[in-house]
Every structure is written in structure tokens, then in C-alpha cells.
Amino acid sequence: MSRQRAKGKNANIRMLLNQPVLLLCIVLIFAALFIFILLPLFNVFKLGFSNDAGGFSLDALFKMVSNASYRITFFNSIKLGLLVAVISTFIGYLFAFAMTRTEMPGKRFFRLIATLPIISPPFVLSLSLIFLFGRLGLITNQLLNIENFDVYGLRSLVVVQSISFFPVAYMTLTGILDSIDDSVEDAAYNMGASRWHIFRTVTLPLSFPGIASALLLVFIQSLEDFSNPAVIAGGYSTLAVEAYRVITGMNDMRGGCILAIILLMPTLIAFTIQKFWIAKKSFVTVTGKPTQKRRKLYEPHIIWPLFAICALISGVVILLYGTVLVGGFVKTWGVNYSFTLDHFKYVFSLGWTPLKNSVTLAAISAPLAGMLGMLIAFLTVRQKFPGKRLMEFSSMLTFAVPGTVLGIGYIYSFNSRPLLLTGTAFILVVAFTFRNMPVGIEAGTSTLMQIDPSIEEASTILGATSGHTFRRITLPLLRQAFFSGLVYSFVRAMTAVSSVIFLISPRWNLATTRVFSLFEVSQYSDAAAYIFVMIFIILIAIGLITLLVDLLFKPKHLKTIKTSTPLKRRENGI
Amino acid sequence: MSQDIAKKFSSRSSGVILKQITKIYPSHDDSCDVTAVNHIDLEIQDGELMTLLGPSGCGKTTTLRMISGFETPSGGEIFIGDRPVANIPPNKRDIAMVFQSYALFPHLTIYENVAYGLKIHRMPKSEIQDRTVKVMELMQLNGMENRYPNQLSGGQQQRVALARAIIIEPKVLLFDEPLSNLDAKLREHMRDELRSIQKRLGITSLYVTHDQSEAMAISDKVVIMKNGDIMQYGSPQEIYEFPVNRFVANFIGKANFIPCIYRGIEGEQAMVAIEDATVYRVPHPGAMVGVKKDEECVLAVRPESIQLTSSQGMMQGRVSRATYYGAKIEYEVMHNELPVIVEVHNPQLSQRFSEGDTVFMSFDDVCVSVLRADS
Numbered sequence: 001m002s003r004q005r006a007k008g009k010n011a012n013i014r015m016l017l018n019q020p021v022l023l024l025c026i027v028l029i030f031a032a033l034f035i036f037i038l039l040p041l042f043n044v045f046k047l048g049f050s051n052d053a054g055g056f057s058l059d060a061l062f063k064m065v066s067n068a069s070y071r072i073t074f075f076n077s078i079k080l081g082l083l084v085a086v087i088s089t090f091i092g093y094l095f096a097f098a099m100t101r102t103e104m105p106g107k108r109f110f111r112l113i114a115t116l117p118i119i120s121p122p123f124v125l126s127l128s129l130i131f132l133f134g135r136l137g138l139i140t141n142q143l144l145n146i147e148n149f150d151v152y153g154l155r156s157l158v159v160v161q162s163i164s165f166f167p168v169a170y171m172t173l174t175g176i177l178d179s180i181d182d183s184v185e186d187a188a189y190n191m192g193a194s195r196w197h198i199f200r201t202v203t204l205p206l207s208f209p210g211i212a213s214a215l216l217l218v219f220i221q222s223l224e225d226f227s228n229p230a231v232i233a234g235g236y237s238t239l240a241v242e243a244y245r246v247i248t249g250m251n252d253m254r255g256g257c258i259l260a261i262i263l264l265m266p267t268l269i270a271f272t273i274q275k276f277w278i279a280k281k282s283f284v285t286v287t288g289k290p291t292q293k294r295r296k297l298y299e300p301h302i303i304w305p306l307f308a309i310c311a312l313i314s315g316v317v318i319l320l321y322g323t324v325l326v327g328g329f330v331k332t333w334g335v336n337y338s339f340t341l342d343h344f345k346y347v348f349s350l351g352w353t354p355l356k357n358s359v360t361l362a363a364i365s366a367p368l369a370g371m372l373g374m375l376i377a378f379l380t381v382r383q384k385f386p387g388k389r390l391m392e393f394s395s396m397l398t399f400a401v402p403g404t405v406l407g408i409g410y411i412y413s414f415n416s417r418p419l420l421l422t423g424t425a426f427i428l429v430v431a432f433t434f435r436n437m438p439v440g441i442e443a444g445t446s447t448l449m450q451i452d453p454s455i456e457e458a459s460t461i462l463g464a465t466s467g468h469t470f471r472r473i474t475l476p477l478l479r480q481a482f483f484s485g486l487v488y489s490f491v492r493a494m495t496a497v498s499s500v501i502f503l504i505s506p507r508w509n510l511a512t513t514r515v516f517s518l519f520e521v522s523q524y525s526d527a528a529a530y531i532f533v534m535i536f537i538i539l540i541a542i543g544l545i546t547l548l549v550d551l552l553f554k555p556k557h558l559k560t561i562k563t564s565t566p567l568k569r570r571e572n573g574i
Numbered sequence: 575m576s577q578d579i580a581k582k583f584s585s586r587s588s589g590v591i592l593k594q595i596t597k598i599y600p601s602h603d604d605s606c607d608v609t610a611v612n613h614i615d616l617e618i619q620d621g622e623l624m625t626l627l628g629p630s631g632c633g634k635t636t637t638l639r640m641i642s643g644f645e646t647p648s649g650g651e652i653f654i655g656d657r658p659v660a661n662i663p664p665n666k667r668d669i670a671m672v673f674q675s676y677a678l679f680p681h682l683t684i685y686e687n688v689a690y691g692l693k694i695h696r697m698p699k700s701e702i703q704d705r706t707v708k709v710m711e712l713m714q715l716n717g718m719e720n721r722y723p724n725q726l727s728g729g730q731q732q733r734v735a736l737a738r739a740i741i742i743e744p745k746v747l748l749f750d751e752p753l754s755n756l757d758a759k760l761r762e763h764m765r766d767e768l769r770s771i772q773k774r775l776g777i778t779s780l781y782v783t784h785d786q787s788e789a790m791a792i793s794d795k796v797v798i799m800k801n802g803d804i805m806q807y808g809s810p811q812e813i814y815e816f817p818v819n820r821f822v823a824n825f826i827g828k829a830n831f832i833p834c835i836y837r838g839i840e841g842e843q844a845m846v847a848i849e850d851a852t853v854y855r856v857p858h859p860g861a862m863v864g865v866k867k868d869e870e871c872v873l874a875v876r877p878e879s880i881q882l883t884s885s886q887g888m889m890q891g892r893v894s895r896a897t898y899y900g901a902k903i904e905y906e907v908m909h910n911e912l913p914v915i916v917e918v919h920n921p922q923l924s925q926r927f928s929e930g931d932t933v934f935m936s937f938d939d940v941c942v943s944v945l946r947a948d949s
Contacts, residue, residue: 018663454677454750460664461642461671462691462742476681 016385022466026385029376033394035419036434040409041401044264047412048257064258073237074262077223080154080238081266084161085219091162091313092169092214093207098306100177101203102297105307113314116321118167119542121495121534122227123515125160127527128320129232131327136334138323152234160228163317165221169214176210177203195302209278216274220267224402226498227512231519239263240404240498247408247502257412260405271400327528343529351514351530358511359537361425362493365432366545369489372433373440374478378470381448382456399438403498406435411502423505431503432493440485447481448474483549487542494538587778588655588745590641592616595650597636597802610636612802613650618746618795623772623779625789628799629825634782637799638748641780643667654745670739671748674755676731678723684734685710685719691742705741712771713737729760736768740775747772749781753788765792786826790814798822816860820945823874830880830914831872832889836865836944844944846873849910854888860943870947877904877917879941882927887934889914893927907933 016023051057064070095114098104117125133140133151140149180203188198229238239259247256297303328344330337347355379385380392398406410431414421421427455477459469475482497512504513511534518527597611611633618624626634639645641652643664652659659667670691679687689706697705710716713733723731732752739747752768753761769792772779783789789796790810798805798813798821806818817823820831837845837853844859856873865871881887882905891909898921905916905927914935918924927933 018661018666452675452677454673454675455679457642457644457664458671458673458677458738459679459690460644461667461669461748462738463665463668463694464690465665468694473679 013386019466022383025375025467026379026383026391029372029379029395030387030391032434033391036430037394037397037401040406040413041264041397043413044257044260044405044409047254048261050254060254060258064255064262069237070242070259073239073242073259076154076236077239077263078266080157080161080229080236081219081222083158084165084222085215087158087162088166088218089169089173089211089214091166092171092218093173093211094306094309095166095170095313096173096177097203098303098310100174101182102303102306104303104310106311110310110314113317114167114170116167116317117164118171119491119535119538120321121515121531121538122497122512123231123519123527124324124531124535125163125320126156126228126232127327127519127524127531128323129156129160130524131323131333131528132320134334138334141334150234152232152236154233154236156232157229157236160232161222161225163313163320164225164228165218166313168217168221172214172217173207173210176207176213180206195297195299212278213274216270216278220270220400223263223267224404224498226402226404226501227516230497230516240402243404243408244498244501253408253412256408260402260408263402264400264405267400267402275396324528325532327525328532329529330525333525333528343525344533346526347529347533351511351526354509354514355511355530355533355537357425357508358494358534359541361428361432361508361510362490362541365429365436365493366486366490368429368433369437370440370482370485373437373485373489374444374475374482375470376437377441377444377448377478377481378474381445382453382474383466395441396438398435401435403435403496403500406431407499407502410499422503423507425508427503428500428508428510431499432489432496435496435499436489436492437485439488440481443481443484444478447478451477479549483545486545486549490541490545491538494534494541586743586745587621587776589620589622589778590616590618590746590780591653592637592641593651593653595637595640595652596648597633597640597645598648609802611640611647614799614802614804616797616804616807618778618780620778621776622794623769623781623792624795624797625781625783625793626797626799627783627786627789627825628805630784631801632799633802634784634799635750638750638780638782641746642669642671642748668744669746669748670742670744671750672735672739672752674751676723676735676752676755678731678734678738680723683720683722684715684726687723687734688715688737688741690738695742709737709741728756729764732756732764736771740771740777745778747777747779749779749783751783752781754783754785761788768792790826796826798825800825815941816858816943817874817945818861818863820872820874823943823945828877828915830875830877831945832875832912832914833870833872833947836862836867836869836871838867846871846944848873848888852888855939856942856944857940858943860945862944862946864946865944872945872947873937874943874945875937876941877915878919879938880914880916881936881938882907882916882918882925882933883936884925884927884931884933887936889935891933891935893929893931893933896926896928905933907935909935 016026048060049056049058051059095110099107099111104110129151130137132138133149133156135141135149135151137149137151140146140151184206185198185202188202189195193201223238224240225238226240226244229236229241230244233241240263243256243259243263246252246259327333329339329341331340331342376391376395380388380395410427411422413419414427421430456469456473459473460466464472495512496510497516500510501513501516504510511530515527515530518524518530593615594613595611595616596609596613599608599610614633614637616624616637626637628634636645640647641654643659643662647660654667654669679690682690685706688710689702692702692705707716710719713736715730715733715737718726718730718734723734726734735752749768753764756764765788781789781792793810795808796810796813797807800821806813806822808816813822814826817826817829820829823829823831832848834846834848834854837847839845839859840855842857844856844862846854846856848854854873862871889909891907891914893905894908894913895904895906897904902917902919903921903926905918907914907916916935
């Protein structure tokens with residue numbers, strides 16, 4: 001039997017050899033994944049576990065682990081991650097439940113609020129907290145006259161990260177809640193259960209896989225986060241920031257690698273649990289059977305408390321963003337609140353080049369990441385070839401790899417020939433492309449799973465090559481997934497800090513890193529103006545991408561219809 | 575117009591030969607592999623419509639997909655015409671397929687759907703237009719060029735699927751349960767239409783279905799499959815009238831199996847002993863594969879080949895169920911603890927019985943065949 005199987009495998013390879021374009025695609029993607037994802041990660045481990053002579057050694061690891069302050073850093077990160085995961089998931093669940101299960105008013109508005117943190121640049125919320133509660137903070141200093149209120153530390157971090165990441169939980173849980181067939185809830189209601197009883201015994205248990213997913217995803221995000229802890233953590237050290245400090249401040253590359261590895265472990269574990277365990281436990285079933293829209297929860301005693309909570313959180317979000325917006329227009333926050341456009345002048349003069357760089361590189365990398373994402377989704381879902389699982393795994397890996405870790409891997413791997421890339425725009429594009437690809441792959445994969453494979457088979461059997469089928473059939477059907485991949489990649493490229501902080505050069509400075517350096521010299525109002533302009537650019541870009549994707553892939557519904565006579569249907573419906 | 579299309583088709587279409595085709599799906603834990611198709615030999619003649627018929631999991635779809643190239647055989651050879659296709663990917667095999675779900679391209683218009691295959695073959699625009707219009711006319715789709723698949727009824731979608739397949743003038747046309755998504759009435763209508771187009775074009779076709787009446791109505795040849803093996807191969811008539819075993823007899827139509835003992839042959843007639851040694855003569859017993867003298871066998875009798883009377887017959891029984899269908903009445907008659915199904919057609923013309931009545935059954939002798947008891 002095993003010989004039969006080997007024969008089957010050989011047959012797959014033979015088939016592949018007959019489709020050179022497909023084969024070339026697979027080989028190139030493997031090469032890219034190997035060079036730009038696996039090799040840098042491998043190098044982080046290699047450097048971390050070596051001594052000066054280049055041999056294997058655990059000295060650096062022991063040195064870091066025996067250092068009490070690094071141990072504290074580790075537990076700090078974990079503690080922060082857990083706190084934020086719980087709070088974000090709780091808020092996210094309330095939001096998701098309110099949006100999917102009730103007839104609460106103002107849902108459109110709340111949805112908008114919940115997407116704002118996702119598309120906004122880093123540092124916004126931290127900056128806002130500094131504006132409101134800092135040494136010269138509007139609330140602490142001016143309104144309450146508190147002298148030595150310390151805004152820096154765990155408290156602020158938890159607030160900032162919870163608001164930044166609750167949308168992640170909200171999106172995950174919306175997906176899950178949406179896909180639970182609400183007829184099971186109706187069935188329980190029909191049997192006489194109260195709304196609360198239904199929630200406790202049906203809705204909540206069915207959404208447990210979603211809750212677990214949300215917890216883990218937020219946990220990963222919190223651990224990976226560099227920008228917020230870098231500016232508002234004060235003495236509360238976290239792994240991502242510490243790795244950066246060790247490398248740039250103490251010039252200790254090996255120590256940085258060890259911290260990176262320590263940071264990588266929990267995120268990788270959380271990612272693996274999420275992907276391979278929880279995702280399989282999901283109760284979601286896609287039957288494809290359209291069910292009738294049912295009446296959602298309308299009882300006042302349910303929707304108004306929920307409304308109050310959503311409104312409160314939205315209020316906080318608006319307050320924080322509004323503060324930054326105002327902050328960009330005042331002379332010196334906390335000292336002189338008179339109106340000025342100076343900060344915007346600064347952005348459009350001295351700060352213009354990094355902004356232009358960011359937009360250019362994001363615009364180059366987003367379509368690359370989007371296309372590559374769709375291609376990998378197509379290959380792994382629809383094609384048969386050896387090493388498919390490896391491609392699936394390694395392409396999704398960057399989602400779990402903190403930007404700091406990838407950045408360290410990149411500078412170490414690409415600073416010498418033949419892969420001398422440091423200092424170029426290329427390395428930034430590559431970093432953006434491979435780091436932002438997973439969301440497109442996820443979206444593409446789940447869309448493809450729901451598209452009947454025979455649609456593509458129909459194209460194949462009519463004589464189309466894999467390439468033709470991909471371009472003419474698969475890609476148009478993946479339009480929505482491609483769009484989310486594009487938008488996400490663009491936004492992430494515009495807002496990335498941790499992965500690029502090691503990779504920028506004087507020639508290729510970026511907007512986010514410029515904001516970071518403004519923080520370091522306390523030019524908060526310039527930073528605010530900068531952030532405001534970035535939000536503006538991102539919104540415009542999303543609009544443009546929507547337009548472009550529609551233009552490229554929308555079916556030509558508006559083509560002139562030649563026959564004007566309405567079709568006479570015969571009795572039997574033919 | 576359709577005549578010159580037909581001529582073109584019959585000159586291009588070619589036969590298909592399967593030699594010892596096998597498909598084994600490896601199990602995940604090495605314990606036991608699943609044999610989906612077990613060393614089957616098959617030949618589809620040029621221009622013929624052959625049906626693969628069997629319960630789900632019998633290997634019929636796998637066989638079809640191996641011919642299309644979407645599945646790779648674990649062993650054996652496939653020839654389309656005289657060309658072995660083992661190393662030829664699906665898109666180079668010069669065949670077309672109609673899918674169960676139609677698989678129309680949802681983002682393309684009906685015209686674009688139908689013309690898709692021609693565009694791939696880089697035909698000049700004028701010829702594409704010419705042929706597309708012709709085929710759409712043939713399929714009665716004119717006027718729908720600019721619609722999208724979701725704006726069409728089920729029957730129309732089915733036509734588009736067929737139009738898209740035949741337009742490339744394939745050597746072989748494959749059907750994967752193409753009618754199973756239609757409601758009963760429409761299914762019959764489309765079935766007849768499909769058959770008439772296939773006949774007119776003279777295109778070699780392989781048709782997969784689990785619906786036996788569909789298979790009977792549409793095919794030149796029927797292949798009955800079970801668990802990856804071919805049970806029987808023949809014309810619909812051969813298969814219905816001379817099933818080779820109990821599975822086939824029961825799968826195609828209904829059949830009663832009356833236990834008896836085979837006593838040997840006398841001329842054409844087979845002699846069997848029923849119950850109390852009454853000898854019964856079967857004029858056309860069939861091939862009687864595996865039936866041995868003086869051993870147990872069964873008489874296969876179709877429900878419509880049994881006559882019921884209240885006075886006399888070869889077997890006595892009691893009506894345990896009578897179901898009225900309009901065109902027929904179906905009786906279940908208990909005979910020695912063994913239920914026998916009897917169908918009486920046109921019930922207005924014959925005597926009616928109700929549950930509990932004692933009845934006598936006699937067989938239409940020429941319709942009875944003899945089969946192995948455990949087949």
C-alpha cells in the first residue's frame with residue numbers, strides 16, 4: 001500500500017511538472033518564505049545561542065535569565081498581556097453582542113468607533129493620555145491641580161492597550177456570534193427560557209471558542225506592542241521595548257536576540273493554541289442555507305444598559321482622539337493654548353520626507369502583500385504539492401512573530417553580501433510585505449473554503465491554466481478578501497513601528513519613527529499634528545483602495561443590455 | 575445550423591478506455607487505506623452515453639474525476655481516443671464537464687460564461703461570437719447574454735452549464751450528477767432534453783448519477799458500481815431484465831427474492847424447487863452466475879411481475895399493507911414470514927384487496943430470473 005501511496009505522490013509531482021508556471025510560482029514562494037521569514041528567525045536563534053567564537057553556547061541565555069531585572073521584564077509583559085486580554089475581550093464581547101444580537105440604536109456609529117483604533121497610527125492614545133494626565137496634563141494639572149500625578153506606568157498601559165486592542169476582540173467575536181445560527185436561541189426562547197437564561201446556557205457557551213481566540217489574539221498583540229510601552233510605560237519595562245534598548249542602547253545584539261526569543265515563545269504558543277486547537281473547536285457551521293432574518297433583542301432593560309456601556313467606551317475613544325486633534329492646533333500644550341498652524345507647517349516641511357516615504361513604501365508593499373496573500377491562499381487551499389503544510393505554516397508565522405523579533409532577524413541576516421539589504425527601501429518593503437501578509441491569507445483562505453471548488457475546476461477543464469484560472473476566476477471571487485488584505489497591509493505599513501525601527505536609515509526614515517523621535521524630545525504638539533495628518537492619509541488611502549478594487553474586479557453590471565423584451569418564462573420555469 | 579455543429583462534434587469526439595484503474599486513498603494513520611475504485615476496466619464507445627450508477631461512496635464520482643484529471647489514479651491507465659492521459663493535466667485533456675452545482679462563474683455574464691472556453695483557446699473574436707451565438711441558440715438561451723447566473727432559474731443555469739461545456743467541442747463530455755439540484759418535474763424535462771442534444775451531437779459522454787430512473791432513461795450503457803467494483807455492465811434493458819445479482823436487482827427497480835433450491839436445467843428452462851418441493855420452471859433464468867445444483871438460490875421477481883387473485887396461484891399469503899398511489903397499488907403480502915411486494919398497475923381494472931385478506935400469487939414466468947442466494 002505504501003508503494004501505491006508513493007506512486008500517488010509521484011503522480012502529483014508529474015502533474016506539477018506539466019504546469020511550469022504553477023511550479024515556478026510554488027518554488028519562488030518557497031524561496032521567499034525561506035529567505036524572508038525562516039532565515040531571519042533562524043538567525044535570531046543562532047546568534048542568541050552562540051558565543052563570540054561562533055560556537056553553540058547557552059551563556060547569553062543564562063546571563064539574561066539570571067539577571068533579576070530581565071525576569072521582572074518577562075513577568076511584566078505577561079501580566080500586562082493577561083490584563084489587557086481580559087479587559088479587551090470583555091469590552092469586545094459587549095460590543096459584538098450589542099451589534100449582532102440587539103436592535104440597539106446607533107449601531108453604525110459604534111461600529112465606526114470600534115474600527116478607529118485599528119486604522120489609527122501608533123502613539124495616539126499614549127499621546128492623548130500624556131496630554132490629559134501628564135505633568136502638564138489638562139485634567140490632572142489644569143483642572144484638578146494635582147502636582148505630581150504620574151501618568152507613566154502599568155495603569156496607563158492597560159488603558160491604552162485595552163482601547164487599542166478591543167477592536168481585535170470585537171472583530172473576532174462578531175464573526176463567531178454572527179455565525180451561530182440564531183434559531184438555536186429561538187428554540188430555547190420557544191421552550192420558555194428567559195433572555196438571561198438563553199444567554200447563559202446557549203449563546204455564551206457557543207461563543208467560548210471565540211472568546212478564547214479573542215483572548216489569545218489580544219494577548220499576542222499586547223506582547224508584540226512596542227509603540228505604547230516605549231512612550232508611556234515609564235519604569236514598567238516590557239520585553240519588546242527592552243530588546244530594542246539592549247540592542248540600540250547597550251549595543252548587545254546577542255542579549256537582544258535572547259530577549260527576542262523569550263518574547264517569541266509566549267506569542268508563538270498562544271498563536272499555535274489559537275490556530276490549531278481553538279479554531280478546530282469552533283461550533284460554527286456554514287450550511288449555505290439562507291435563514292430568515294429574525295427579530296433581535298429589543299427589550300429596553302437589555303438594550304439600554306448595553307447602550308450606556310457602548311456609549312461610555314465610545315466617549316472615551318472620542319475624548320482621546322479629540323484631544324490629539326486639538327493638540328495639533330495649540331501652541332504648547334499645558335502652557336499656551338492659543339491656536340496655531342505651526343505644527344502642521346512643520347509636518348509639511350521638515351517632516352514631509354518621512355511621510356512621503358511611508359506612503360510610498362506602504363503603497364508598494366500593500367499590493368504585493370495582498371497578491372501574495374491571495375496566491376498563497378489559493379495554492380494551499382486548492383492545489384496539491386509537497387510541502388503544502390510548510391507553506392501554510394511559515395506564511396502565517398509572521399502573525400505570531402513580534403515586529404521587534406523580525407526586525408532583529410532582518411538586520412542581522414541582511415547586513416552582508418550576498419543579501420546586503422540594510423539601508424535600502426527594499427528591506428522595508430520586504431518587511432512590510434511579509435509581516436502584513438497573514439491577514440490577507442486568512443481572509444483568502446476562509447473565502448476560498450466557502451467557494452465551491454468546482455467553479456475553478458470548470459475553468460480548468462475548459463482548458464485554462466492555473467494562472468489563467470487564478471486571474472480570471474479566483475481573484476475576482478476573492479475580491480472582498482483581497483480588499484481587506486490590501487487595506488490591512490497598507491494601514492499596518494503606515495503604522496508599523498517595532499518591525500521597522502531597526503531597518504530605517506537616514507535616507508529611508510519613516511513617519512512612525514519620526515513621531516517616535518518627536519516623543520523622545522517631547523515635541524508633543526508636533527507629534528499630534530503628525531498623527532492627525534497620518535490618520536487623514538490613511539482614510540484617503542482606504543477610499544482610494546475601495547475605488548480601485550471596485551474598478552478592477554467589479555462585475556460589469558452596467559453593461560448595456562441588448563434585449564429589451566422581458567423574458568417569457570414558460571410554465572415549468574425554464 | 576445545428577446539423578453542421580453535429581457534424582463537427584462527431585468528427586472530434588472519441589472513445590474512452592479505462593484499464594485496471596485503481597484509486598486508493600491513504601488513511602491518515604497508516605492503518606487501513608481506502609480503496610475507492612478497484613481495478614476496473616471500462617470502454618466507452620465513440621458517441622455513446624454511458625452512465626455510472628451506484629449508491630454514494632461506490633466510486634462513481636472518483637472514476638469520473640480520474641478521467642477528468644482532477645484525481646490521479648493510484649494504478650492503471652486511461653486512454654482518451656488512443657492517447658494515454660496519465661501525465662496530462664485536466665486543462666490539456668480536451669474534455670468538458672458539467673458539474674453538480676453547475677459551477678457557473680458568478681462574476682461573468684451568461685455570454686462570457688459560455689464563451690469562456692473559446693477565449694482560453696485564443697480564438698479570433700469573430701469566431702468566438704459566431705459559435706457562442708450558435709450554441710446559445712441551440713440551448714435556447716438567446717436573449718440572456720447579459721444576465722448573470724444568479725438572475726437565471728435552475729433550468730436555465732443548467733443549460734448555461736451545458737452550453738459552456740459543449741462549446742469547446744470536447745472529445746468527451748462528463749456529467750457529474752448534473753440534475754440533482756432540480757426539482758422532480760424539471761429534472762425529467764431536462765433529462766430528456768439533455769439526452770436529445772447528446773444524441774444529436776453524437777458526443778461521447780460519461781454520466782454519473784445515483785438516480786436509477788435517470789440512468790435508465792438517458793443511457794446507451796449503464797455501469798452499476800458498488801464499493802469500487804463494477805457489478806454489472808450493459809444496456810438498461812439487460813440490466814433491468816437480467817440482473818446478475820441481488821444488489822443489482824434491488825438497486826435498479828425493486829425486486830422480491832424468493833428462496834428456493836436449484837435442481838438443474840432442462841433445455842432453456844431452469845428447474846427450481848420452492849418450499850414443499852414444488853418444481854417451478856423458469857424459462858429465462860439469466861446467467862445464473864455461481865448458482866450450483868441442489869443448493870440454495872433465489873428467484874428474483876419484480877413486484878409488477880406478480881399477479882394477485884383471491885382464488886388460486888402458486889403461493890398463498892396475507893395482505894399486510896396496501897398503499898394506494900393512483901397509478902398503482904402496492905401491496906405487501908406476508909408469505910411464510912417473508913414480505914413480498916406486489917404492484918398492481920391501473921388498479922381500477924382489477925380486484926382490490928385490503929389488509930388482512932388472504933390472496934394467491936402467481937408469477938409472470940418469463941420475467942423471473944435465478945440468482946445466487948448470497949450475492
